Amino acid sequence: MKFKKVFVALAVFGILISIFMFCSKHSEGVLENKEESYSYQELENLPYEFPLQDEFDSDGNLTVADFMRQPDSYTKLKRFNEKLHSDFKYIEMISQPVEVIGKFDLPLDFVNGYMESGKTVDLSNQPMYINGESTYITPLNAVQVDYNAYNYYNFLIKEGRGFKETDFKYSEICPIILGSNYTKFYSVGDTLEFYYLGKKTEAAIIGFLKDDFLVSNEETNLNNYIVMPITCEINIDQLHDSEYLYKDEYDDPDKFYLTFLYMQKNNGIFLCKHKEEYDSLKDRIKRISGEIGVAYSVKNFY
Numbered sequence: 001m002k003f004k005k006v007f008v009a010l011a012v013f014g015i016l017i018s019i020f021m022f023c024s025k026h027s028e029g030v031l032e033n034k035e036e037s038y039s040y041q042e043l044e045n046l047p048y049e050f051p052l053q054d055e056f057d058s059d060g061n062l063t064v065a066d067f068m069r070q071p072d073s074y075t076k077l078k079r080f081n082e083k084l085h086s087d088f089k090y091i092e093m094i095s096q097p098v099e100v101i102g103k104f105d106l107p108l109d110f111v112n113g114y115m116e117s118g119k120t121v122d123l124s125n126q127p128m129y130i131n132g133e134s135t136y137i138t139p140l141n142a143v144q145v146d147y148n149a150y151n152y153y154n155f156l157i158k159e160g161r162g163f164k165e166t167d168f169k170y171s172e173i174c175p176i177i178l179g180s181n182y183t184k185f186y187s188v189g190d191t192l193e194f195y196y197l198g199k200k201t202e203a204a205i206i207g208f209l210k211d212d213f214l215v216s217n218e219e220t221n222l223n224n225y226i227v228m229p230i231t232c233e234i235n236i237d238q239l240h241d242s243e244y245l246y247k248d249e250y251d252d253p254d255k256f257y258l259t260f261l262y263m264q265k266n267n268g269i270f271l272c273k274h275k276e277e278y279d280s281l282k283d284r285i286k287r288i289s290g291e292i293g294v295a296y297s298v299k300n301f302y
Contacts, residue, residue: 007152026264038206046089046152046271050278052190052285053267055295062295074255077262080292084266087288088281090232092146092268093153093215097139098201099245101130104138106185109224112139139234140194142226143215144264153215155227160188160207168229173205177227180211196228196261198253200243203228230265 056064067073084090104111104124113120124254125136145153147168155162158180166177178186186192192203203226213222239254270281282298289296 009044030059035133042055046273048272048275048277050270050272050281051267051299052084052270052296053092054263055297058295060168064171067295068259074259076261076293077259077266080294080296081262081265083288083292084268087284089271090268091147091149091152092265093149094144094230094264094267096144096197096264098142098143098196098228100138100140100192101135103136107181109181111141112141140226141224142196142228143222144228146231146265146268149268150229154212155215157207157212158210159183160205162207163229168231170231172202174201174228176203177209178205178224178225179209179223180213181223183208192226194226195245197257197264198245199239199257200245210244215231231261266294270298 056067070076080302108120108122108124111122111124113123115121124138126138128137130137145155145163147163147165150163153243155177157177160177162177163175173191176192179237186205188205188207190205192205194201194203209222209227211223212221215222239257242254242257244253244257272278272281278300282300285298286295
């Protein structure tokens with residue numbers, strides 16, 4: 001099973017931003033992490049992974065655009081995420097590319113592309129206008145994990161250090177771990193700048209993964225990936241000085257970012273001890289999803 005990939009293409013992202021205008025503003029406090037922290041030993045006895053996936057745009061459900069027009073879309077996504085962590089063994093690991101601005105001259109192995117007619121389409125150095133200026137943009141392979149996913153997959157570090165629990169709280173400087181192929185170009189302590197979900201992010205390299213490190217039933221090699229912590233605790237006031245792509249195209253950039261962040265966080269993985277738990281899990285998520293007013297289901301790979 002390959003871990004959940006949620007890719008918001010930049011072109012689509014720009015269109016969505018121009019469409020989704022929030023009708024009203026709500027007050028948000030600290031987004032408290034309702035998730036319990038588990039050790040690797042506690043999680044390794046849960047061998048069955050059932051990914052959560054959204055069902056927006058499917059038959060009978062709202063489109064993403066219609067859902068995002070709802071003034072309480074962010075609140076619904078946040079409530080659903082809290083329920084996932086309070087009622088289930090749920091971890092967050094998503095593959096969402098980050099975007100670097102300016103001319104990119106590293107190997108294409110780091111670039112997030114897609115297959116077409118048996119060939120990988122090169123998406124590096126795409127000409128683009130950002131805030132009225134001509135530049136280039138390149139999507140890079142990246143994985144975002146929460147603390148429990150980091151423990152569950154037992155990320156192995158060959159240089160520097162791994163994540164600590166405090167790394168999953170919001171900080172102006174985001175700690176990142178790079179795949180082993182990045183060691184030819186960067187060192188521990190170097191800094192990078194990229195955009196994640198349209199938000200400018202300053203990052204500091206704290207470590208490098210062991211060569212050929214694999215995750216999710218040993219099907220995904222992270223040699224060419226950036227590994228980021230998913231923020232579990234953030235106050236919207238902390239975002240007020242943030243810089244965004246397309247910053248002039250939507251009403252409330254901070255809330256828009258948080259809404260998309262929670263759409264990412266809600267595409268994680270349930271951990272179960274027995275594969276027979278799937279039917280019960282599927283029914284519970286369908287019920288909870290309907291009660292809150294979101295559209296999610298559990299995928300069965302077994």
